Structure formats: C-alpha cells, structure tokens
Amino acid sequence: MYRRRVVITGLGIASPNGMTISEFKSSIQKGTSGIRLIKQLKELSFSCQIAGFPIYKEEHLNNYFNSVELRGLKATGMEYGVIAGVDAWKDAGFYVSNSETPLWNTGVIFGTGILGVDKFREAIYKVDEGNVRRLGSNTVIQTMASGISAFLGGKLGCGNIVTTNSSACSTGTEAILMAYDRIASGNAEVILAGSTSDSGPYVWGGFDAMRILPYKYNDNPTQASRPMSASASGFVPGSGAGALVIESLDSAQKRGATIYAEILGGTINSGGQRNGGSMTAPNSIAVQHCIQSAIKNSGIYPEDIDAINGHLTATTKDSAEIQNWCEALGLKGNDFPYINSLKSMVGHCLAASGSIESVATVLQLKENFIFGNVNCEDLNPEIASLVPRDRIPTKTINFSPNIIAKASFGFGDVNACVIFKKY
Template sequence: MRKRVVITGLGVVAPNGVGVTAFSEAIKNGVSGIAFFPELRDLNFSCQLGAKPHISEDKKREYLSELQLRNFNSSSILYGVIAGMDALKDAKIEPANPKEEPLWDLGIIFGSGTSGVEKFREAIYKIDDKNVRRLGSTSVAQTMTSGVSAYLGGLIGAGNTVTANSSACATGTEALLLGYDHIANGKAKYMLCGSTSDSGPYLWGGFDAMKVTTYKFNDAPNKVAGPMSAEASGFVPGSGAGAYFLESLESAQKRGATIYAEILGGAVNNGGQRGGGSMTAPNSAAVQKCIKDALVNANVTGDEIDYINGHLTATIKDPDEIENWSLALNRRGAEFPYINSLKGMVGHCLAASGSIEIVSAMLQLQEDFIFPNVNCENLHPEIDALIASEKIPRQLRKSTLQTIAKASFGFGDVNACVIFKKI
C-alpha cells in the first residue's frame, strides 16, 4: 500500500528574499529582486537586467567551513546548500554525527541545469590546452551536475539515494515527484528535494542570444512587464534555489512535525518536440495531458483545483499556457481557478524556478493568501478573453486554499505537474 506523503520542511534562496520568513514577506508585498547589472551593459547584452540572491560572506560561513570555501566559486551549489540545510532544519531533523553511521533512511534528489559555470570558466581561463591538468582539484566537485546533492549529502550524512536530476525549467518540480515516489513506495523514510541555478553572464548570455529575454526595461527594473501582461516582452534571467523535506504522513504525525501540505500526486511527460513543440516551445497536447494525468494520479477533478501556481514566463507563450490549463481543467471565465506567477518578482530562475515557486505555493497554502501578479495591470487580450480578470490578482489576496496545482514546462518539451492539498 502506497504511503501518503507530506512536506514538513522548506528552504529558499531567492532574489527577493533568503530564508522562508524574508521570502514570505517579499512575495506578500510584491517585492521585486530584479535589478540592473552594469556588467551586462558593458558586455552589450540586450537584456541588462537580472535577479540573484544576496549572500554575505558571514552567511556563507553559517553553512560551509573555511576549508570548503577555499577556491569555492559555485553559486548554484552555495544556493542549494543554504536552501537544503534550511529545509532540514525547518523539518527539525539533525544531520548524522560525523563519527556515527549515515542516515540510511534519508535520501536527497537535488537538481540543477548547469553547475559551477563560473568555476569552470575561472579554471579554464587560467590554463591553456597544454596544461589541462591544472584545472584544479576543486573543479570537479563544483562543476558536476550532482555537485549540490553531493555537498548536501556530506553535510547531512545522507545514506539513502543521493542524486541529481536535470530537466531544464521542470527540474525542481520533477525532483519533488521523484522524492514523492521514494517515500510513497517505502524506499526511504525522508527525502530532501529541490533544485538550484547559477547566475551571471556565462549562463544568462545564451538566453540573451536566443532573444527570449526582455530588452525594454533596462532603465526601469521595477517596472518590467510581468507574466500575462499585454506589455510582456520576455523574461528576466534569475537564479537561486528552493528545497522541501518530504516524509510519510504517518511519520510526520508521529514526530509532531509541521505539515505544509500533502502531495496528492502528479505527472511528468514530454511532448517529443512534435505537434508544435520544439526544444524551446511546448507541445500543447502534451501540456494538457500532463495536467490531466496529474489530476488522475492525485485522484482529484479539475473542479477541485482552487489555485494554480503557473510556469508563466512573460513571453508569447503565456496565452498558450492559460488556454492549456483552461482546456485541461475544463474551466474558463469566472470558473477558472486563481492563478499567479512568481517570475514577475524574481525573474525566471531557470532550473531553480520550479523549486522556488513550489516554496511560494506552500506558503500560500499554509498562510491563506495569494500573492499579487506584479506589473500586470493590463492583461494580454487573449488571456483576458479566456478567464475572468479577478482570477489574476494584482493585489495581495486573503483566500483559504485547499487543493492547488503547480506545473513547470521546460526546454526539451518536458512537463511536470503536481497536486497539493492542505491537511
């Protein structure tokens, strides 16, 4: 018999708030972490805006030792370590004593898109093709995709599955569902899951070259047109990490743990880059199928969904996403659930987007609010024709949510959708 799975710990490192408390206040008040970067202007980027968390040197030393920080230059691992260890602490689970056995029942699935881009650039910059062995002894651990899960595994003493996944923008949502399966099927007692993403020009430059980022608000970072707005012209690249601690409902109740939500189920699929889908564009049929399959797996109907935490990116695909939700749930107009997108405040955090957004969804579910869609005063006309304007809150809204949906749609035509419920 499959076990019921709940979330009992959260951690977040976001451009508008590091730590759950700061992040919660920021999203309630529509605080943006988007800023102008002179470095991007000097590099002739069309989009000279970005969003990255602010981590002080003192903050780093709360999580990593001086030895670990020696020659350390991986923001994605740093973000992931902070978010992951905060989620563990929030769940009130102690790391294994270094002199004792690992925690055999605790596993980690923590994903990333790319890891240690700046570290790899730094290492390569210092050598030439005849001195490749001089890359440095710390380059491997900081640039392998599983670097963040490996660091967390060592800090915690995790003895179960310790691995990483990588599915572009869907990484964080997929990681949660992978961890959910481990708990539901009795393969682990605890799972720490999440995702992280680097920041900086060596990662963001590719998106600028693809012309999917906005260039219209370089002189007004606080006024960047948000997702679903008529003026939306592309996303702002972001970075950070989100994490969640999973265990069975039985275990959480026995421990007296705080329960943020139950994971009812979900689905992951791929559009196969067919039917209008491509490396960068979603196949609408696959998106709708992913949502419908998630509902079936969670044993809920479309009518039960109170709120959607959207993937919505402030690109030309926003109306398609709204239409896909409308068709998959069979709801439109005033019958459509409330929906918002965090990307108006933190940019598109790439591989970390799903995990940071899941943390925002858990906070809304627990604290009975819906955060505002910022800079979305004028709705895109195609969206306005599909759903009632009041279903896209522009101000903080108090609302008692029960059953909610979160989906992420990533490069490679990959989709992931998960259904949560308040207990």
C-alpha cells in the first residue's frame, strides 16, 4: 500500500532541564540535569525525595491561557502539555486560528497517564465538605484524561482527530506513531502529537511505595539517575511534556516549512504479559518483535541505524533491554549503534517520557550530535559484555547520525518503536 512521506516541522518542550527548544538542546549537549531535591517529598516522608519537573514562573502561563482558563488551574500536566503543544505549533510556523471554520485536515493526538490529580484532590475535599457548587466550571476539563487534547484542539481550531491515548511509559512514542499512520494513509495533513505527565507526590507516591526509586541520593540529586550504570538503584520520577508537529511532506514543502526530520515508520505491540512479561516486566520476545517490525515497516536494515535512544530507566531491566536490542538487530560489538538515555538528566517522565525523548532524538538528527549518558562512568558489566564502551558515550560527541531508533516500553507489557531519519 502506498504511504505518503511524513516529516516533523515543529518541536515544543516542557522539561526538567529546559523550557525552550534552545535551552533544552543546550542542556542535553552539556549533560545538565534537571533533577533536584523536593522539600515536600521530605516533609511527606518519601524514601526518594528527589524528582525532575519543569521550572517556570507563574506569569509564564499568561502566554498560553487567558484569565478565565487560569482561574482555578491546578493541573500541572495540563500546563506542561499546553506549553509544549502551543510552542511546537508556533515553531512549525502556524498561528492560533480565530476562524469559525475548523481546520479539517489538522488534528491533535496528545497522551497522558493521569491528568489533574491535584485538581481532583481539591474536588474530593470540596464534595465531601458539601461545597460541590464551589468546584468551578473548569474542574472537568482539568481532570478528564482527554482534557489536554480537547484544550489544545480547541485552542488551535482542529477539525480532524482530537484524542488522548494512554499506554503508560509508551504513551508519547505511541502518539507519534498514531499521528504518523493517520498522515501516511492520507487521513490528515497535520497533527500535533505528544504527551504530558502530572507532577507531585500523588503521582510519584505509588512508585515510592513499590520501592523502585533510589533513596541514597537525596543529598546529591543530580547523581541519582544512572541508566546502564553498575550502581543504578532505581528510576528517578520526573514530569513534563514534549510535542511534535507531524505533517505530510507535501504539505510541509508547499508552505516552505523547516523540516527537522522524517519519520520512516514504526510499530506498537504488546507482550500480552506472557513469557516473563507482566504488569511491570517486559516480554523480551515481544520487545524484540517490536524493534524488528519497526525496522521492516520503515524499509531499512538493522545496520542502517546509527544510534538508539532507549527506554533505559536505571533499573535491573537495563541489561535486559540492551540484550533485546542486540538480539533484535543481530548486532554486537563494534557493529552496535551508539545508544543513550535521556533519563540520566531528567528522570523518568512517565507518560511524557516518549515525547520528551523523541524531541531529544530529533534534535540529535537535526543538529549532528549524540548526547552523553550522564552518571554512566561505571558501566554495568553485563552491558559491557555486549556493547563496547565507546558505543555508550558519557559525554556529547560530534557525530552526524542519519537514522535513529527510539523505543519506549511501558507498564502493562506494552511497546512502541519509531524510526527517525535525517531530512
């Protein structure tokens, strides 16, 4: 079946280490961490008292919300998603439409794991106190999962698909592939794709209770997130949002848009929680199948991949992920691509991780570099037996990648892998 070529024409970010694309690019090139001590977590007796979340002044929101929309706004995921989404839209050369006619060929696919947990908490207290009439008119949009895509769709006047997907840590990468499929098949011209995640103790508390977060780095936050390291002791929670304007090549060329990269294809699948897969562990056969299917779908060969942006969360599963990449690609030793993990600098941004990491991946293609893996000087011996040390750089290197594979693997044994190419 004929598929149209699909490209990326806009980027937006709300990351723990950058609120603009230029700031974010500089941070990942320099290895600047956005992980910090959170006093509230200490006061609440969390074992892990550190996290990564976007930092900005309250008045910054005036650039994205009007006074009515700001009234009672307590959904951090909504804030992050709107900031990233609107910035990506403008970066692509579009404007916020005031037309009464919807943009029929333009849509939004913006995922989240949970939205408005602080607003929901506020609502519970008011209802229990008998103050239901004081909830405010914007409570529903802040607490429904599709509130983020609905808000962006209305802000931009989109008349095509406007929806929210939710697949745990795979959400952002899945949203990109959903947008790609819709445009490649001719059902849309432009889609704003991305994902967001709330921040705060009510989001991160469950993970702290599972004892899968590091607790020995509260006095040294920037050292805590250690993907592929021998001393890795769990993932650091994070939050934020990433957004990409995905567009048909024909549309982008007609309007003379700047093109960041091309999307060649990809695959979404599940391990069915079989063969070792569970709610929290991946089915390795399914992971390998996802990677191989993404390569086949993209019309490339494994050896065409210059770099991998992995899921790599700084847990015991890191070595298993590297093993899966080796098996899926059939490449080991010096033939293995460069591989890195953004989580060393921002933590694990949960549902937002795939989109934030995809923005970082696209920037590497556009700007000709591979960012380093912070806190990975002591490479895990199991990984070292599979991949040469120089394939896992600890500092940013000048390199011009042509093709990068980006993968995300989520709770529930769900997987997504997308293939980006330099344009």
